[in-house]
Amino acid sequence: MTDILIKPLQDAFQDAQDAPDVTQDVEAVDRPDNPLADWLTVPDAPILPAWARNWASVRANSGAFVKVTWWHSRYHALRSPKYAVKVVGYSARGAFRGGRRLWPVLAAQDHSAGVKALRAQAKAKPEDVTLAAQFVMAHRERTVARRWRWGTALGLASAAAVALNYASLGLQFAAGCMMCGGLSAIGWSDQAQILDHGTPPLRIAMDSQQLNDALRATGLLKQGKGDDDGPKVNCVMGPLRDGNGWAVVFDLPRGGGKTAADVLAKRTAIAAELGVDEIQVIMSRVRAAHGGNAGRVSMWVADDDPYLSPPTTSPLERLDVFSIWDAVPFGQDARGNRISIPIIWQSMFFGGLPRRGKTFSQRLLTAAGLLDPYVRHYVADFKGGQDWIQMRQVAHRLVLGAEEDAIAAFKALLKELLGEMERRFSILRGLPTSICPEGKLTPEIVKRYNMPVILFTVDELQEAFLAVDDQEREEIINDMARIARRGPAAGFISNYASQRPDAKSVPTKLREIITIRYSTQVTDQTSSDMVLGKGKAAQGADASVLSEDHLGVGVLVTGPASFVTVKADKLETAAFNAMCSKGRALREQAGQLTGDAASDPAARADATGITISPVLSDCLAVMRHSPKMHTVDILARLENLDEDYGDWDAERLAKELEDAGVKRTTKQVNIGGKNLAGYRREDLEAAMPAELLNAR
Numbered sequence: 001m002t003d004i005l006i007k008p009l010q011d012a013f014q015d016a017q018d019a020p021d022v023t024q025d026v027e028a029v030d031r032p033d034n035p036l037a038d039w040l041t042v043p044d045a046p047i048l049p050a051w052a053r054n055w056a057s058v059r060a061n062s063g064a065f066v067k068v069t070w071w072h073s074r075y076h077a078l079r080s081p082k083y084a085v086k087v088v089g090y091s092a093r094g095a096f097r098g099g100r101r102l103w104p105v106l107a108a109q110d111h112s113a114g115v116k117a118l119r120a121q122a123k124a125k126p127e128d129v130t131l132a133a134q135f136v137m138a139h140r141e142r143t144v145a146r147r148w149r150w151g152t153a154l155g156l157a158s159a160a161a162v163a164l165n166y167a168s169l170g171l172q173f174a175a176g177c178m179m180c181g182g183l184s185a186i187g188w189s190d191q192a193q194i195l196d197h198g199t200p201p202l203r204i205a206m207d208s209q210q211l212n213d214a215l216r217a218t219g220l221l222k223q224g225k226g227d228d229d230g231p232k233v234n235c236v237m238g239p240l241r242d243g244n245g246w247a248v249v250f251d252l253p254r255g256g257g258k259t260a261a262d263v264l265a266k267r268t269a270i271a272a273e274l275g276v277d278e279i280q281v282i283m284s285r286v287r288a289a290h291g292g293n294a295g296r297v298s299m300w301v302a303d304d305d306p307y308l309s310p311p312t313t314s315p316l317e318r319l320d321v322f323s324i325w326d327a328v329p330f331g332q333d334a335r336g337n338r339i340s341i342p343i344i345w346q347s348m349f350f351g352g353l354p355r356r357g358k359t360f361s362q363r364l365l366t367a368a369g370l371l372d373p374y375v376r377h378y379v380a381d382f383k384g385g386q387d388w389i390q391m392r393q394v395a396h397r398l399v400l401g402a403e404e405d406a407i408a409a410f411k412a413l414l415k416e417l418l419g420e421m422e423r424r425f426s427i428l429r430g431l432p433t434s435i436c437p438e439g440k441l442t443p444e445i446v447k448r449y450n451m452p453v454i455l456f457t458v459d460e461l462q463e464a465f466l467a468v469d470d471q472e473r474e475e476i477i478n479d480m481a482r483i484a485r486r487g488p489a490a491g492f493i494s495n496y497a498s499q500r501p502d503a504k505s506v507p508t509k510l511r512e513i514i515t516i517r518y519s520t521q522v523t524d525q526t527s528s529d530m531v532l533g534k535g536k537a538a539q540g541a542d543a544s545v546l547s548e549d550h551l552g553v554g555v556l557v558t559g560p561a562s563f564v565t566v567k568a569d570k571l572e573t574a575a576f577n578a579m580c581s582k583g584r585a586l587r588e589q590a591g592q593l594t595g596d597a598a599s600d601p602a603a604r605a606d607a608t609g610i611t612i613s614p615v616l617s618d619c620l621a622v623m624r625h626s627p628k629m630h631t632v633d634i635l636a637r638l639e640n641l642d643e644d645y646g647d648w649d650a651e652r653l654a655k656e657l658e659d660a661g662v663k664r665t666t667k668q669v670n671i672g673g674k675n676l677a678g679y680r681r682e683d684l685e686a687a688m689p690a691e692l693l694n695a696r
Contacts, residue, residue: 064241075198083195106149111142206239206246206274206301208232214273218266220258231256236296243335245302249286252295260285260297264540278545279305282334285561306334307546307553307567314364314569317579321586322371324453324493325443330364330556331568339556339566341365341516343493344453345440347484350497350554351506351531352520352543357552359387359459361518361568362497363576369455369493370394370583373590376452378417380410382463384640389621390577393584393603396595398624401637402463405625407472410464414479417456417492421483424451424490441491452592453491456483461498462505481510506530518566519543520554532557539563581607596624601688610689613660615653618642623681628669630678650677661687 052058076083104110118135125131212232215221224230231253238248252258263270264283271278280302286292315329316322327340341348343365350362369375377395381388384401392398399410427449428436436445446452458464458480465473484494496514498505511530521544522528525537528544532555537544541563543555552570557563584607587593597603602617604610622637623629631650638645638653662684669678 061240063243067241072198076195079196102153106146106153108142108145108149111138111145114138115142206248208235208239208248210274211235211239211248211250214270215263217273218269220252220256220263220266222256242300244304244306245280245300245335247298247300249296249298251293252297254295259294261294261539263297265538267540267542268545274301276301277305279307279547279550279565282565283540287561300335302334305549307550307565309567311552311567311570314367314571314575316364316367316371316569317571317575319371320582321373322368323443324369324372324375324455328365328368329569330361331552331566333564333566339564341556341558343368343495343516345488346515347488347494347513348496348516348518349506349511349514349531350495350518350520352499352522352554354499356520356546356550357554357568358497358499358520360552360571361520361554362457362459362495363387364569364571365493365495366391366455366457367571367576367579369453370579371586372453373583373586373592374446374452376454376592376594377457378413378454379457380413380464381459382406382410382467383460384622384637386573386642388457388459389641390580390606392597392600392621392624393580393606394587394593394597396597398596400621400624401640402460402467403625403633403637404467407464407467409625411472411476411479414476414483417454417483417487418479420454421487421490421492425486427451428490440489446491451491453493454487455493455495456487457495459497461496462500465505477507477510481513484510485513502527502530515558517557518554520552521546521548521550528555532563536563600624601685605688612688613656615656616660616662616684616687618645619657619679620681620684623679623684626681628671628678628680630669630671630674630676632676634679657684657687663687 052061115135115138118131118138122128122131122135212221215233216223216230221232222230233250233252236249236251239246240248252260252263264285267281267283268278270283271281274281282300282302284298285294286296286298312332325344327342330339330341332338348362348365350358352358366377366379369377377391378397379388379391379395380399381391382399382402384406388398389400397409397413397416399406399413424441428439428441428445431445435448436442441451441453464476468476480494480496483492484496487494494514496510500506511533517532519528519531522531524544525542528537528542529535532541532543536542536555536557539561541555541557546553546555546565552568554566554568555563556566584593584597584603587597588607602612602620605612605617618638618641619634622634622641631653635645635648635650635653638648657679662679663686664683665680667677668675669680671678
């Protein structure tokens with residue numbers, strides 16, 4: 001049986017080996033002597049037009065078509081009364097023209113010529129009986145034709161009137177429209193127009209010719225002999241309407257020696273040639289991963305400044321909980337696309353001029369950590385104002401101000417973080433790969449080993465560097481750089497900010513290891529590169545093009561070649577403070593309220609709703625790093641905390657604190673050998689309600 005099955009297969013295999021090699025006889029299709037070579041050659045030209053070759057282009061064109069259709073619909077709907085008057089006028093003209101053309105038919109004027117001719121002949125020859133008979137016959141035929149035609153017309157009109165009388169309103173309306181349309185068509189003339197020719201108002205009308213002219217004027221394309229001569233870009237998509245602007249993707253011509261990087265570097269010059277501000281021109285390279293090459297550029301030109309619209313309220317404000325392992329909603333770009341930042345495993349730096357929304361933008365990332373109870377906050381605000389004061393409800397460590405005691409507290413905070421980092425690495429190294437596969441913190445490890453993610457926030461960094469000598473400054477920089485460099489694997493997220501983008505305030509050692517950078521307006525490209533990275537302005541990431549009107553707008557760099565200008569979401573101080581209260585409640589439920597937040601009596605008062613004197617709470621805030629302080633220093637720090645304290649003096653402060661229940665054990669305090677009027681923090685804390693003191 002086995003031989004019976006295998007023998008045919010062996011014979012077939014042997015026949016295949018003995019068969020001639022047919023591949024040797026196959027001739028090339030494109031050989032010169034093949035008469036079908038041209039017809040059989042596979043064409044290289046794509047079968048689809050440029051706008052239909054990718055989904056993004058189809059979507060952009062479809063969106064533009066819908067928007068234009070919607071605009072025309074509203075345009076003509078508003079003018080419908082005008083069009084109705086025109087239709088009535090053309091219908092009246094049509095009725096007149098139709099009646100004038102119908103009258104000869106009803107009057108049988110086609111018979112009148114013959115009747116008149118026979119009448120003339122009969123008058124000329126009255127004796128001719130035959131002519132007289134022919135005239136009578138022709139006259140009778142015309143009379144009969146008139147009667148039949150008038151009768152038919154009147155009968156049809158009467159029948160139509162009777163039918164419409166018994167028809168529904170819909171049919172009557174349709175018949176009226178058809179009659180008006182017919183009469184209007186009769187009354188139409190070549191110059192007559194019912195619909196107005198509406199053109200959507202475009203502030204910028206861009207086409208491929210204008211794009212080529214702009215690139216040629218900036219030296220990116222070679223000049224030709226004539227106006228239209230010379231190399232031109234190949235528009236892969238567009239130009240076409242996309243949102244509130246024009247979108248185009250183009251390839252630079254070969255042979256010119258120019259690249260996409262050269263186009264990005266001349267953004268300002270290109271904007272000038274297009275007649276717009278450089279803030280309206282958004283350009284980027286199209287990388288190979290997205291079908292691009294070194295000469296392909298994506299450009300979007302806005303009709304107007306896209307960053308002057310009101311900011312969007314942060315969605316974090318409406319959330320009850322948030323996972324720090326998810327990307328944090330941050331803002332939106334010029335085209336309205338939402339921008340989110342994944343901050344786990346990252347470090348961040350915020351820079352820019354004062355009062356441009358830098359701190360508000362930085363707080364968005366810290367706010368996301370407030371809604372995750374397994375995030376431990378370390379915060380240092382060297383300005384010591386109201387921006388971060390309510391973090392006392394949540395922060396494990398909170399440093400306010402840049403005075404000597406605050407700097408000492410900050411240095412201790414850094415040492416604590418470094419010790420915690422080494423402790424975590426020791427634990428992670430000892431965990432099996434089944435629990436810690438990559439040697440990094442995971443959400444499971446966070447809860448299982450009680451190692452919450454640490455969000456280290458530092459604002460107004462330049463104030464700390466100005467308050468110390470060079471040796472202390474170098475020590476602080478080394479510690480912060482070490483945390484930013486090694487900390488992410490242990491769950492440390494660094495969030496630094498400075499309003500002085502110079503070499504002293506933004507040290508190279510610290511700046512170059514930061515992975516995510518954000519800059520609001522700065523004075524020049526050098527300052528922009530100081531924050532965003534060397535050479536970023538030449539790539540198009542230039543924060544110096546922003547103006548004073550661009551509050552909360554900055555350039556976000558998320559990688560070596562990834563950047564976008566973002567209008568950050570709005571999260572006002574009141575909303576941020578409310579999120580601090582929400583974050584405290586989450587940590588109390590999860591058993592994660594630790595450190596300063598757990599022992600701060602003012603924070604407990606805020607959380608429990610117990611009312612305490614505002615001046616008492618503020619004095620405790622400014623004295624949080626000192627057991628005692630001179631009155632003059634307290635007044636200075638209170639004014640820095642809140643401008644309303646600017647007109648206070650020692651007498652008023654003493655009276656307000658006395659009214660708040662403060663009983664001073666001594667009116668003089670000795671600090672550094674100076675014995676001056678002052679207060680002890682323990683005296684202020686003793687004035688707090690008993691239930692707060694007992695909870696400590």
